[in-house]
Amino acid sequence: MTADELAPDRIMRLINGYWATGILGAAASHALFTHLEAGARDADQLAERAGISARGAQTLLDGLVSLGLVEVGDGGYRNTIEAATFLVEGKPTCLSSFAQLKLAHMGAVSTLPETVRVGGPLTDATVEVADNPHWEKLVQAIAAQSVPVATTAAELLRVAEAGEISILDVGGGSGIYSATWLSLNPAARATQLDWGPINAIARRLVAERGVGDRFTCVDGDFHTTDFGTAVHDIAVYSHIAHQEGPQDNIALLAKIRGALKPGGTLVICDFVVDDDRSGPPFALLFAAEMLLKSRQGTTWRQADYHAWLTKAGFDDISFHPTPSPATVILAR
Template sequence: MGLITGYWATGTLGAAASHSLFTHLEDGATSADQLAARAGISQRGAQTLLDGLVSLGLVELRDGHYRNTAEASTFLVEGRSTCLSGFAQLKLAHMEAMAGLPDVVRAGGPLADATVEVADNPHWEELVQALAAQSAPVAEIAADTLRLADAGEISILDIGGGSGIYSAVWLERNPAARSTQADWGPINAIAYRLLAERGLADRFSRIDGDFHTTDFGTSAHDIVVYSHIAHQEGPEDNVAIFAKIRSALKPGGTLVICDYIVDDDRSGPPFPLMFAAEMLLKSKQGGTWRRADYRAWLAKAGFDDVSFQPTASPAALVFAR
């Protein structure tokens, strides 16, 4: 029953995020009446959402007063770098598409051309910022592993960087570093604006265009980032891009991949396994790939030192040299 009614959780969390309930709770609202007044919603609606959030373990009720759990405070309060409320609202809007999964499974892919994967879709403004919060903690972990704070004057290339969150986190860690993002022009413009708000735009460059055909240069970068791109590409495209990256890296440089990676026998982890359905719905060739796939592709592209690092998020890091 929990699995069959799982969409109730998506709906409750998405609705609560849409009305900033977690932010209002963090700011001192402790009852349905107070939340209703602050959020501009009905008292009945506020109580229903609170009941659902208590059920989900996101809100606690003590002595008649409601408050965020530690997890909700960290990941659902607006204005925090790790806030996933925007993503919760995004997935609420995507719920209808899942009803088409039986037909997509029969066909083996999307039934119509994906409209999201175009450069000028206004959807990107919402999507890239919603995704940034997922990547921020992992970018910090990668920075620690690479010891970026002590790396000095380095050049970073972020392929399909979206919001520019890796550039933002890494440039803040290393004041001597410079970063370039290769992505579609409208998305690069969003990233530039977000980095400018953090005072980092003077060390951030953009290469506008499709990264499949973009020239990354030769021996030009110390680190190349390929975050949450491999899952939307097929095997041949991933190998081709990895080969371009190998040429773009300086001797001794590192490719950093972040993605949802499944075990070689496809027995886990749970999130990457489930994410494969998202790719079946939205991409013609994408999927969640095994560690063995990455090893094989990277070897074909000329990388001989490959290591995997799990993180506290559903995504894993891959370091290739």
């Protein structure tokens, strides 16, 4: 294709890409996908159920059709199977809260040109700390992302058949790994190490799953808190590596290695980049978020993880795809 044959359509869609975040976030804020799933078929019905204007409902429907999340047929609108799976409230995989969260973050992206120039966050306020009030929303909003990954890892490790095992979740956030795995294995016990305000959220969410009696939290900073020695069968390091620099990752992985029993397994979940940095697309994009929010973080290559794990004392390392943008890494 020559330059004369090119059309600017894709570039125009990228330039206006923030409208996708806006439309999806607004639709999630008014539970449009949930109302569609419950039987609303047109703008007037959606407007009545959601308590919004008919004009606004039609505008969102048009945008969602454009985004491929709602389809038109049989005289009305309906969710696509993708939207029905990931955007209907009440489902464990629902990402509607995350869509609303990202809508609130849109303004921060406008600082990216200056952030790129200086090589990191513009103020200390953007760096994540224990007492940041955003944890209450963020921890719950991102939990659904880990449901398919935790399930994949459980299948790889045969958690349901593992009997009396001890699980350590470093920086476990919502406790979704513990909740998922304890539900699969009634003989397992889990310990989460995270900041106190986050652990308080996790205790509540894990209790709601009915497995809180086998879930323990240790309040502290995982950089400085002791993990114990040879006490756990499985350790989880999920979405931590991308916010840390190489030396901190090596140090933390070595601490985890020491906390595992002989033959124990470390499970890493993160957005992992190909060694030649040609993909995957989401992992490459996510590096910009880390530039905005962390001092040293980025999305790391498979080769980086392999080198760090080897230095930390692991020698059986494997990479596994999941039904999400994240990769699972197993190390023994």
